[in-house]
Amino acid sequence: MSGSVKKRDRLAVSRPTEGAAGQTGSWRVFKPVVDKEKCNECGLCAMYCPDGAIDEDLMVDLRFCKGCGICANECPKKAIAMVREEK
Numbered sequence: 001m002s003g004s005v006k007k008r009d010r011l012a013v014s015r016p017t018e019g020a021a022g023q024t025g026s027w028r029v030f031k032p033v034v035d036k037e038k039c040n041e042c043g044l045c046a047m048y049c050p051d052g053a054i055d056e057d058l059m060v061d062l063r064f065c066k067g068c069g070i071c072a073n074e075c076p077k078k079a080i081a082m083v084r085e086e087k
């Protein structure tokens with residue numbers, strides 16, 4: 001998608017860190033899975049993620065994702081499914 005670079009330029013850039021909540025470990029119950037067919041690359045999920053776990057390429061860094069589901073809740077295209085982790 002050629003216009004997506006410009007959209008991503010508007011994203012607030014924050015990076016997950018080792019401090020505060022830090023890396024998630026193995027306790028997460030659900031993880032977000034993005035349906036790329038539905039996604040319009042608006043970047044809202046990345047802006048709302050409290051852990052900064054979604055980067056400017058809209059990839060979820062599961063090392064830091066807490067599985068809170070905020071991204072899925074805010075996605076206007078309902079492109080994110082929260083899927084139970086396999087243990």
Ligand code: SF4
Pocket residue numbers: 034038039040041042043044045046058074075076077078079080
């Ligand atoms: S909020 Fe939804 S539509 Fe927007 S970039 Fe994220 S997954 Fe894609």
Ligand code: SF4
Pocket residue numbers: 031032048049050051052053054060064065066067068069070071072
């Ligand atoms: S589930 Fe929560 S922590 Fe994980 S990517 Fe979505 S908003 Fe961020």
